Amino acid sequence: CRASNEDSYSLFREDEISVHGLTDSIVGVLGGGQLGQMLCQAASQMGIKVMVLDPLENCPASSLAYHHVVGRFDDSTAVQEFAKRCGVLTVEIEHVDVATLEKLEQQGVDCQPKASTIRIIQDKYIQKVHFSQHAIPMPEFMQIDDLESAVKAGDLFGYPLMIKSKRLAYDGRGNAVAQSKEELSSCVVALGGYNHGLYVEKWAPFVKELAVIVARGRDNSLSCYPVVETIHKDNICHIVKAPADVSWKIRKLATDVAERAVSSLEGAGVFAVELFLTRDDQILLNEVAPRPHNSGHHTIESCFTSQYEQHLRAVLGLPLGDSSMKTPAAIMYNLLGEEEGERGFILAHQLIGKALGIPGAAVHWYNKPEMRKQRKMGHITIVGPSLAIVEAKLNSLLSKEKESSK
Ligand code: ATP
Ligand code: MG
Ligand code: MG
Numbered sequence: 001c002r003a004s005n006e007d008s009y010s011l012f013r014e015d016e017i018s019v020h021g022l023t024d025s026i027v028g029v030l031g032g033g034q035l036g037q038m039l040c041q042a043a044s045q046m047g048i049k050v051m052v053l054d055p056l057e058n059c060p061a062s063s064l065a066y067h068h069v070v071g072r073f074d075d076s077t078a079v080q081e082f083a084k085r086c087g088v089l090t091v092e093i094e095h096v097d098v099a100t101l102e103k104l105e106q107q108g109v110d111c112q113p114k115a116s117t118i119r120i121i122q123d124k125y126i127q128k129v130h131f132s133q134h135a136i137p138m139p140e141f142m143q144i145d146d147l148e149s150a151v152k153a154g155d156l157f158g159y160p161l162m163i164k165s166k167r168l169a170y171d172g173r174g175n176a177v178a179q180s181k182e183e184l185s186s187c188v189v190a191l192g193g194y195n196h197g198l199y200v201e202k203w204a205p206f207v208k209e210l211a212v213i214v215a216r217g218r219d220n221s222l223s224c225y226p227v228v229e230t231i232h233k234d235n236i237c238h239i240v241k242a243p244a245d246v247s248w249k250i251r252k253l254a255t256d257v258a259e260r261a262v263s264s265l266e267g268a269g270v271f272a273v274e275l276f277l278t279r280d281d282q283i284l285l286n287e288v289a290p291r292p293h294n295s296g297h298h299t300i301e302s303c304f305t306s307q308y309e310q311h312l313r314a315v316l317g318l319p320l321g322d323s324s325m326k327t328p329a330a331i332m333y334n335l336l337g338e339e340e341g342e343r344g345f346i347l348a349h350q351l352i353g354k355a356l357g358i359p360g361a362a363v364h365w366y367n368k369p370e371m372r373k374q375r376k377m378g379h380i381t382i383v384g385p386s387l388a389i390v391e392a393k394l395n396s397l398l399s400k401e402k403e404s405s406k
Helices: 005-009 034-046 076-084 098-106 115-122 124-133 147-157 181-190 248-263 307-316 341-355 387-398 400-405
Strands: 027-030 050-054 067-070 088-091 141-144 161-165 175-178 198-202 206-216 222-224 228-233 236-242 269-278 283-289 329-336 361-365 376-384
Touching: 027 034, 027 076, 027 307, 034 050, 034 307, 050 076, 067 076, 076 098, 088 307, 098 115, 115 124, 115 283, 124 141, 124 198, 124 283, 141 147, 147 161, 147 181, 147 198, 161 181, 175 181, 206 248, 206 283, 206 307, 222 248, 236 387, 248 269, 248 283, 269 307, 329 341, 329 387, 341 361, 341 376, 341 387, 376 387
Parallel strands: 027 050, 027 088, 050 067
Antiparallel strands: 141 198, 161 175, 161 198, 206 222, 206 228, 206 269, 228 236, 236 329, 269 283, 329 376, 361 376
């Protein structure tokens, strides 16, 4: 899919262009984590002002934002006060106070994407119901309220059975896999009990996980990024390969499903669509994120327009940029906390030290004040002439034997 830039250009009316900046509109971002940090980096290049709302005084975006308001993005008063200072409101996390966003929209505040989209996405069960109503292919799913309904779901879908929290899920925290009927109760307890709001999904027998980032401008123009392969370890994104090594047919099918899913949601911005590729070449939707996404970090180095710049262009009504790759291949490796505390920092810094010596490698460190096991602390992207070459470079970076034999 392509951006229809002709329409977007008409958004530039001479009388609206500020004399000094590219735009006078301040982009307010709910959340100041690593995605907010990278939005600020892209904004700085274009002279766009980004304000972030985040409770952590030293959140990753704090030192780069035009202004950081210390406050909770799930607190109504904080969000309302923050909105008064912004021209357009957007998110880097979906777990925000959506009722307040809806109220603000009624008062004329410009939210992109729309609050209706955030409401659908932030509850994974409502998200599944929404996409099934739009005939998007997905693993079968069912709400569970007690042991009886969980057993019924197990009988219907078989095992392993994926049990998920409806809300506040990220990095697989909120997922549990029951291998048998006997494991149902312990999984439910681990997820906080039935009252927490749970549902189950039929196990997707995937051969690969894929993702597509779709950008939509305020004029409804669309621009899709290349299909990538995401490799998860313990439910957490570990490696992203761009482009995905799949046939042209699969790429087209994945892009079509992603485009259809995003077309069913309202508002401008980038949307990441997580997909399963099954053994019989079906594409099933896993979930959608209404914001920049881990599967698109590579776009900073590998695409003509990064997902972060694209998101800013989209929410501000600027023409969408070229989302195609400017390098044949890229691989992204997430730096996850290996150990708590100082030792974790030392291990990560050792790897970064090695990465700095690799041609084509770019290091991103999020400056999170605390090191925790499995926490996303940074990432490394390696670009190069082929997937085989960037994979070989990453393997040599990660090879411990090589390091110790030096
Ligand atoms: P994030 O938002 O960080 O992507 P999350 O906590 O929302 O993660 P999911 O995307 O629901 O979690 O699931 C995490 C991973 O678990 C998936 O990427 C996939 O590897 C696996 N998974 C999820 N649903 C299924 C399923 N129905 N069948 C098999 N594996 C699944
Ligand atoms: Mg998720
Ligand atoms: Mg996911």
